Amino acid sequence: MLINIDGKMCKGHAGETLMEVANRNNIDIPSLCYKKGFEGLGRCRLCLVEVKEGKRKKIVSACVYPIKDGIEVITSTDEIIKMRKDIILLLLLRSPENDYIKELAEEYGVKSPKKYKDQKNDDCILCGLCVEACEKLGTNAISFVYRGITKKVSTPFDDPSKDCIGCGSCAEVCPTNAIKLREINGTRTIWNRSFDLIQCTVCGNYYTTAESLKYVEEKLDYEEDHICERCKRKAMGSKFKESFQNIY
Numbered sequence: 001m002l003i004n005i006d007g008k009m010c011k012g013h014a015g016e017t018l019m020e021v022a023n024r025n026n027i028d029i030p031s032l033c034y035k036k037g038f039e040g041l042g043r044c045r046l047c048l049v050e051v052k053e054g055k056r057k058k059i060v061s062a063c064v065y066p067i068k069d070g071i072e073v074i075t076s077t078d079e080i081i082k083m084r085k086d087i088i089l090l091l092l093l094r095s096p097e098n099d100y101i102k103e104l105a106e107e108y109g110v111k112s113p114k115k116y117k118d119q120k121n122d123d124c125i126l127c128g129l130c131v132e133a134c135e136k137l138g139t140n141a142i143s144f145v146y147r148g149i150t151k152k153v154s155t156p157f158d159d160p161s162k163d164c165i166g167c168g169s170c171a172e173v174c175p176t177n178a179i180k181l182r183e184i185n186g187t188r189t190i191w192n193r194s195f196d197l198i199q200c201t202v203c204g205n206y207y208t209t210a211e212s213l214k215y216v217e218e219k220l221d222y223e224e225d226h227i228c229e230r231c232k233r234k235a236m237g238s239k240f241k242e243s244f245q246n247i248y
């Protein structure tokens, strides 16, 4: 399939979304809730773009819109920018103290009206990426709870969850740094639960929790070597260099 994004002809295949094709072609479409490797969630709505199909024009969310052959896409028009600004204003009213949202608002020239200046801050924009990450891992320790203005992400009853392995994937994917993960003296605290951290046998740095290691070992049925990702990459780099030198 061939589609035109901002005048550039881009190849894609059936089932791919506009966001995936745009990303592969280094075309930037703003988003908070889209993460490579995840299905589009269509929650933040910042990735609105204009799609022309024959004579018809429509505004769609790029992260959930499956491409069709021959469509023409414009990622930024006056109408789209106006819509994005409205969305950013709503985000700013929810998260007025959040650095990521403030940065976005500044980029788009959005200011919060004075009468809302004392609004309570909530760093979480309810995008659901953390819940998706936890679900993908198969741990399902967190989910959306309550409805309407009280809706939030949490463990059941806000209690320390026995299903949480303290891996921190939720905090890692969060676009607004809303999930508090603290590490002090070899202990990681997240979602009201504390975990002992394991040290890398090469560099000695704390890098994961005992529960995460056990979970991976059981899932993949192999014994972990207790080496952090950084040291593993370093070792692989040296091996590659060595074999490269042996060839040439």
Ligand code: SF4
Pocket: 123, 124, 125, 126, 127, 128, 129, 130, 131, 153, 170, 173, 174, 175, 176, 177, 178, 179
């Ligand atoms: S905590 Fe972060 S990732 Fe989870 S829903 Fe809120 S903003 Fe999204």
